[in-house]
Amino acid sequence: MALTGRWMTRDAALPVLPDDALDALPKGDTLGFDIAGLESWDSGFVAFLWDVKRAGQKTGVTLRTETLPPAAARLLGLLPDQAAEPPAQTGRKPGFVEQIGDRTFAALTETGIIAELGAQAVKGGLQAVAGRGRMRMADLLANLTDAGPRALLIVGVVNFLLGAILAFVGAVQLEKFAAGIYVASLVGIAMVREMAAVMTAIIMAGRTGGAYAARISTMLGNEEIDALEVFSIPVSSYLVLPAVLSLTITMPFLYLYGCLIGMLGGFVVAIAMLDVTGAGYFHYTVTAFGIGQFLFGLSKSIVFGAFIGLTSCRIGLKAGRSAADVGVAATRAVVVGIVGVIALDALFAVIADVLNI
Amino acid sequence: MPDAPMTPDTLLSMRDVTLAFGPKLIQRGISLDIRRGSIFAVMGGSGCGKSTLLKSMIGLLRPVEGRFEVQGEDYWAATPARREAINHRFGVLFQSGALWSSMTIGENVALPMQMLTDLPPATVSRMVALKLGFVGLSNAVDLFPSEISGGMRKRAGLARALALDPDILFFDEPSAGLDPITSARLDDLILNLRDGLGATIVIVSHELPSLFRIADSGIFLDARSKTPIAHGSPAELRDHCADPQVHAFMTREREEGDSTP
Numbered sequence: 001m002a003l004t005g006r007w008m009t010r011d012a013a014l015p016v017l018p019d020d021a022l023d024a025l026p027k028g029d030t031l032g033f034d035i036a037g038l039e040s041w042d043s044g045f046v047a048f049l050w051d052v053k054r055a056g057q058k059t060g061v062t063l064r065t066e067t068l069p070p071a072a073a074r075l076l077g078l079l080p081d082q083a084a085e086p087p088a089q090t091g092r093k094p095g096f097v098e099q100i101g102d103r104t105f106a107a108l109t110e111t112g113i114i115a116e117l118g119a120q121a122v123k124g125g126l127q128a129v130a131g132r133g134r135m136r137m138a139d140l141l142a143n144l145t146d147a148g149p150r151a152l153l154i155v156g157v158v159n160f161l162l163g164a165i166l167a168f169v170g171a172v173q174l175e176k177f178a179a180g181i182y183v184a185s186l187v188g189i190a191m192v193r194e195m196a197a198v199m200t201a202i203i204m205a206g207r208t209g210g211a212y213a214a215r216i217s218t219m220l221g222n223e224e225i226d227a228l229e230v231f232s233i234p235v236s237s238y239l240v241l242p243a244v245l246s247l248t249i250t251m252p253f254l255y256l257y258g259c260l261i262g263m264l265g266g267f268v269v270a271i272a273m274l275d276v277t278g279a280g281y282f283h284y285t286v287t288a289f290g291i292g293q294f295l296f297g298l299s300k301s302i303v304f305g306a307f308i309g310l311t312s313c314r315i316g317l318k319a320g321r322s323a324a325d326v327g328v329a330a331t332r333a334v335v336v337g338i339v340g341v342i343a344l345d346a347l348f349a350v351i352a353d354v355l356n357i
Numbered sequence: 358m359p360d361a362p363m364t365p366d367t368l369l370s371m372r373d374v375t376l377a378f379g380p381k382l383i384q385r386g387i388s389l390d391i392r393r394g395s396i397f398a399v400m401g402g403s404g405c406g407k408s409t410l411l412k413s414m415i416g417l418l419r420p421v422e423g424r425f426e427v428q429g430e431d432y433w434a435a436t437p438a439r440r441e442a443i444n445h446r447f448g449v450l451f452q453s454g455a456l457w458s459s460m461t462i463g464e465n466v467a468l469p470m471q472m473l474t475d476l477p478p479a480t481v482s483r484m485v486a487l488k489l490g491f492v493g494l495s496n497a498v499d500l501f502p503s504e505i506s507g508g509m510r511k512r513a514g515l516a517r518a519l520a521l522d523p524d525i526l527f528f529d530e531p532s533a534g535l536d537p538i539t540s541a542r543l544d545d546l547i548l549n550l551r552d553g554l555g556a557t558i559v560i561v562s563h564e565l566p567s568l569f570r571i572a573d574s575g576i577f578l579d580a581r582s583k584t585p586i587a588h589g590s591p592a593e594l595r596d597h598c599a600d601p602q603v604h605a606f607m608t609r610e611r612e613e614g615d616s617t618p
Binding site: 046324 | 459501
């Protein structure tokens, strides 16, 4: 076989050996190379030689590699005789019904695991209260600071604007009926019953839930979780409990804060747009909702906090170990957090209807 | 020898290079010459700045002082575009492979070719198969980095380093964390690649058997005085170096008067 000219990868015209090129040669024959006309070569040349080597293996022709440039022969020696076999297809694709079944079982299993994680966290929490806990207070404090004071600004801004938007929309409609003052009731009820709790939970799902999931899945990648397990330090009390507890503790306070700031937002818009006095607005706000509705909102915020803490930790713990998996875990924690909060809120609405709150 | 006149054979050289992270001095007074086609070892104890020296050679850390030349061209004085062109001659194997985790092994090897060359996709996939064939990973094209062992990840990193047919290869602790047999096979592979590709190789390592086997010359960095204390091949340093610390390192004995267990 005579090989001449330049054999550089970047020339992009590297020949591919036809499949039947060596078929004419009898089995057991040898193939030498004439490289007198070879000018320059790089790995593209070796790629072609590899084709020849594999074709030779198939037809039983031996290559006389000593007739090649020594360096190329050396590289060719590193390469296997056979092309990589495509990996065997494992299993068949499950049918539609099977897929539904699989998903249902997976969802039920997941619910069970989250419930168990929650139970462990509650147990750890009770032990901590009883003074026998193994949670480090420093972790709880760090988590509390992050989920509490550091979230005040964004929770405040969003709730203020939300209250202002509600008042604005309400004012336009209510003024038509000369009932402008009822903007105060509208904003009050909406914030206390729904908006403050839901919006704050959505903010916390995006801000804190995503961070928990990313942190835990990074720890997983660094084998930090494995190290905890080997020491048999329960992941539930070292990681999950401080996360869930801090969100459960701060969420009611953030809810209360969100309510007040939202009403302030409504107040500012009402004073600016309508013919209402400050005292009037205050009066209509406090008489708008009863203590029952306030407690309803408050308990929602506690449930949302626990839910976000638990799901984000669980999503972090079951993530893969690569950088891409950290991104997936963070995204999933935010999505599950937001969708879950809204779904729970719908459930609460049904409960409220039954209980006549 | 640091002060020997530069021969046309010299591919990489350093003159009085000082490396520091901010105010923290890592090494000073580094001078070295690396011949074309040789395997040059950067040796020294843990924390002496071996990897930092490597970083300054591959363009990740600018030396505070001194010159680093690639084929007579001052690397750090070159324009960024020129530096990029020089970098295309480099292939780097990072300590733990540093494979991009969101891509398969095949995509990891293909990416540099796709981003930096105009090769048609068919040629790229042929080259990917070839480079993975060199390191014995033909079967792992479609696996993700998280699905293969540490040794395989290193070899995949090596295949990626070879993606652009570099003529200068940098290896950061290639055999760290590998068993002796895998490590010896990697040494064979390095020697074969050097001879096959005609590449120049700079290797950071403290695996003595591997150093004795493959390195032609080298430099020994001292963590205490923060300066190189010996130049020469690992075997020369072991047999002829008078410095007690170097001798102790190369023979795995404790220094006299050193009572730490």
